[in-house]
Amino acid sequence: MITKPKGTSDIYGKEAKIWKYIEEIVDSVMEKYNYTYIRTPLFEATELFHRGIGDTSDIVTKETYDFVDRGNRKLTLRPEGTAGVVRSFIENKMYGSETLPVKCYYNGTMYRYERPQLGRDRELTQFGFEVLGTDDPLSDAEVISVAVNIYKMLGLKDIKVEINSLGDSESRNNYRQALLNYLKPYQDKLCDDCKARLEKNPLRILDCKIDSATDIIKNAPTTIAYLNEESKERFETLKDYLDILEIPYEVNPQIVRGLDYYNHTVFEIKVDLPGLSNAQTIGAGGRYNGLVKELGGPDTACIGFASGVSRVVLALKEQDVELPIKKEIDAFIMYVNEDEKKYALYLQQELRMAGFTIETEYTNRSLKAQFKQAERLKSKLLIILNSEDLDNGEVQVKNSNTKKTDKISLEYLIYYLDEQLADEDSLTLDFENFQKQTSLTDNCECEHHCSHDDCHCKD
Numbered sequence: 001m002i003t004k005p006k007g008t009s010d011i012y013g014k015e016a017k018i019w020k021y022i023e024e025i026v027d028s029v030m031e032k033y034n035y036t037y038i039r040t041p042l043f044e045a046t047e048l049f050h051r052g053i054g055d056t057s058d059i060v061t062k063e064t065y066d067f068v069d070r071g072n073r074k075l076t077l078r079p080e081g082t083a084g085v086v087r088s089f090i091e092n093k094m095y096g097s098e099t100l101p102v103k104c105y106y107n108g109t110m111y112r113y114e115r116p117q118l119g120r121d122r123e124l125t126q127f128g129f130e131v132l133g134t135d136d137p138l139s140d141a142e143v144i145s146v147a148v149n150i151y152k153m154l155g156l157k158d159i160k161v162e163i164n165s166l167g168d169s170e171s172r173n174n175y176r177q178a179l180l181n182y183l184k185p186y187q188d189k190l191c192d193d194c195k196a197r198l199e200k201n202p203l204r205i206l207d208c209k210i211d212s213a214t215d216i217i218k219n220a221p222t223t224i225a226y227l228n229e230e231s232k233e234r235f236e237t238l239k240d241y242l243d244i245l246e247i248p249y250e251v252n253p254q255i256v257r258g259l260d261y262y263n264h265t266v267f268e269i270k271v272d273l274p275g276l277s278n279a280q281t282i283g284a285g286g287r288y289n290g291l292v293k294e295l296g297g298p299d300t301a302c303i304g305f306a307s308g309v310s311r312v313v314l315a316l317k318e319q320d321v322e323l324p325i326k327k328e329i330d331a332f333i334m335y336v337n338e339d340e341k342k343y344a345l346y347l348q349q350e351l352r353m354a355g356f357t358i359e360t361e362y363t364n365r366s367l368k369a370q371f372k373q374a375e376r377l378k379s380k381l382l383i384i385l386n387s388e389d390l391d392n393g394e395v396q397v398k399n400s401n402t403k404k405t406d407k408i409s410l411e412y413l414i415y416y417l418d419e420q421l422a423d424e425d426s427l428t429l430d431f432e433n434f435q436k437q438t439s440l441t442d443n444c445e446c447e448h449h450c451s452h453d454d455c456h457c458k459d
Contacts, residue, residue, distance in 0.1 A: 009121060019309060025154055037104070038105065040078070040084035040088050041084065042077060045075060046064075048083050048295070049079060064111075077110075081306055082304050082306070083291075083295075089102060090296060095297060095298050101132055103129070104132075105129035106127065106128055109125050109126075110123075110124050119314050125309040129305055132292070133302070141238060141247075144305075147283050147285070154312065155323065156312075156315055159270075162267060163239075163242075163255070163265065163266070164224065164267070165224060167231035167264065168231050170228055180198070182221055190216075193208065194208050194210075205217065222253035223256065224253050249267075265303065267286060271315045273319070282311040283308075283311075285303065286303065288303070330356040330357045330421055331383050332370070333358060333360040334360075334371070335361065336367055347385075381398065381399060381417065383395055384405075395408055395410060399420060
């Protein structure tokens, strides 16, 4: 038997509805904030990620899926979304737009070859958004607020925002030198990867999955201590804006983010999940003012955010969030003979186009079995067809909750369904009692296999 690759998942059934609901919430919030959807290729030139993410990052050195195509081009499955968005921004000359900043968002799969674990897969789905073309701290505050509001709309609680500043180029360079001076005496105690990073990019060591838990790193100098006055003022302005938006936050000097292109604001969003100690960060982002220029475009200030959907799903489950996902259908159309089946085909099309969620019978089961199928699908209403009623331009509609059956003119059916479905809370299913009331059996003498109590065929 062929099975799915390690580190990938099949998303289907109830789980798929959760994923789709998250996607719909993201779309809805993005529309309110005037972000437009962007779709970039699943694979890009390998150079894009080496230049954009950085040669010293774990993503580039260990985790990318690289391949050479038949044209001998070096390509990479995208490990994250920002670099592709920036490439598109440059290639399509969006920087020349009079409507700067460009505000866009994405939702798609990324690929990283890493050890699969809870909330961390080799094929992962991320949603994220970018603001390209402004250095105003107002945009930093907006990006953070958008992320927080998405999580709130999903129903997550105990949302924690942690922020830090890497400062401008001067501040970052000063900090880099201070960190290098601090770490050199401990070089022999660092892991092999961090020994290699020490000269190339010592900030990477702060993100190391091995060394970050040691006292050496915990006692390392912080970025905030090396901010120049301009960077300090900018960071204070961001905090003022977050206060205005009533977004609680904590300053966490340990946040540096794992990518080379960050400067000034960096942040992580966490939820309190005692059972998921290694998956509490559900989203993160920061400002990357140098990336557009690094990839060949004009000097452009940008900020972005990304969140792993599987992490969000884990958080929703851990917090027992009940999402308002539709678990039932509006009506199930029931029939027995071929003429009724043909009309069911026509009727379900008309009702679906009118906005109702409709199902019908596809496997030629008896009427009793169709009742059971409607029960499994949690159908609120049952539309029961029989030839005599159809000849009179009518159908029977049974309310699954009240058990009441009405004979409805086909001309009035859509209006009737609207009225019946208006108060969905009153339409909870109780099929067990319903079946007891109607005494459904397969022993009725009529060709429709009705229940004895409900048979209209001999009338």
